[in-house]
Amino acid sequence: MSDISAIGVATPGTMDIPAGIILDPPNLKPWRNVKVRDHVQKKFKLPTAFQNDANAAALGEVRFGAGKGVENLVLFTLGTGIGGGVIINGKIVVGANGMGGEIGHTLIEKSRPRPCGCHKFGCLEAYAGALGIVKRTHEALAEDWQGHSALHEYAESDEGLEAKHVYELAKAGDFLAKDLIAQTAHALAMGIVNMLHTLDPDMILLAGGMTKAGDTFLEQVRSMVEELALPQVRKTPVNYGKLGNKAGCIGAAALVLPA
Numbered sequence: 001m002s003d004i005s006a007i008g009v010a011t012p013g014t015m016d017i018p019a020g021i022i023l024d025p026p027n028l029k030p031w032r033n034v035k036v037r038d039h040v041q042k043k044f045k046l047p048t049a050f051q052n053d054a055n056a057a058a059l060g061e062v063r064f065g066a067g068k069g070v071e072n073l074v075l076f077t078l079g080t081g082i083g084g085g086v087i088i089n090g091k092i093v094v095g096a097n098g099m100g101g102e103i104g105h106t107l108i109e110k111s112r113p114r115p116c117g118c119h120k121f122g123c124l125e126a127y128a129g130a131l132g133i134v135k136r137t138h139e140a141l142a143e144d145w146q147g148h149s150a151l152h153e154y155a156e157s158d159e160g161l162e163a164k165h166v167y168e169l170a171k172a173g174d175f176l177a178k179d180l181i182a183q184t185a186h187a188l189a190m191g192i193v194n195m196l197h198t199l200d201p202d203m204i205l206l207a208g209g210m211t212k213a214g215d216t217f218l219e220q221v222r223s224m225v226e227e228l229a230l231p232q233v234r235k236t237p238v239n240y241g242k243l244g245n246k247a248g249c250i251g252a253a254a255l256v257l258p259a
Helices: 036-044 053-064 124-128 130-143 151-155 163-172 175-199 209-213 215-228 244-254
Strands: 005-009 048-052 073-078 082-088 203-207 238-240
Touching: 036 048, 048 053, 048 244, 053 073, 053 082, 053 203, 053 244, 073 175, 073 209, 082 124, 082 175, 124 130, 124 175, 130 151, 130 163, 130 175, 151 163, 163 175, 163 209, 163 215, 175 203, 175 215, 203 209, 203 215, 209 215, 215 238
Parallel strands: 073 203, 203 238
Antiparallel strands: 005 048, 073 082
């Protein structure tokens, strides 16, 4: 789930001002019902726009990045959890309760579902978010009792195991790391296919820290999407975003710019 929201300061009279309240983010404790927009507006004494960070990132990519010129786009933000931003006909999909684009909490597994940070089970985030990858890795290492995988060294170190170590060792050919990344790519592909079948966007973009996994991971995801998707949408472009960590900030600025 996307937790931190992006803020854009507007000049008076340029836009409608959204509510701007962070309700109860599972990955950003102890914030609850925090009126962030009001705090910023009071500080700067200017009308202030407020938007979920993944939504802002999607808008940034549509206006200035990899999705420039595209009217319909879905962005997956791959980090500690999984957030999402949906742009339809050039506009952010917010939804009736502000929950539009919470892609990380689409359900991809119900037979033996994993717990998610949102307190539900079987969410995409639980399988393909960085925390989910680390949990799955520790479980796999417990079964690798002979200690063949180099992932044991990270798990037993003072630094501790992180998702980036799994990606690095997968690139280096570690058998267990490669299997874990293939599982991650499959879970992410399922989430992408759900969006393709529901929204039929022009493009899917992946952003966030986990994109450092590189082109091999992207090709795995693309291949699995093509295998799982219906023929009409299986060729929809799946790419990495171009704006990196600045996407949300750029999108926040775009909130107060003319379309």
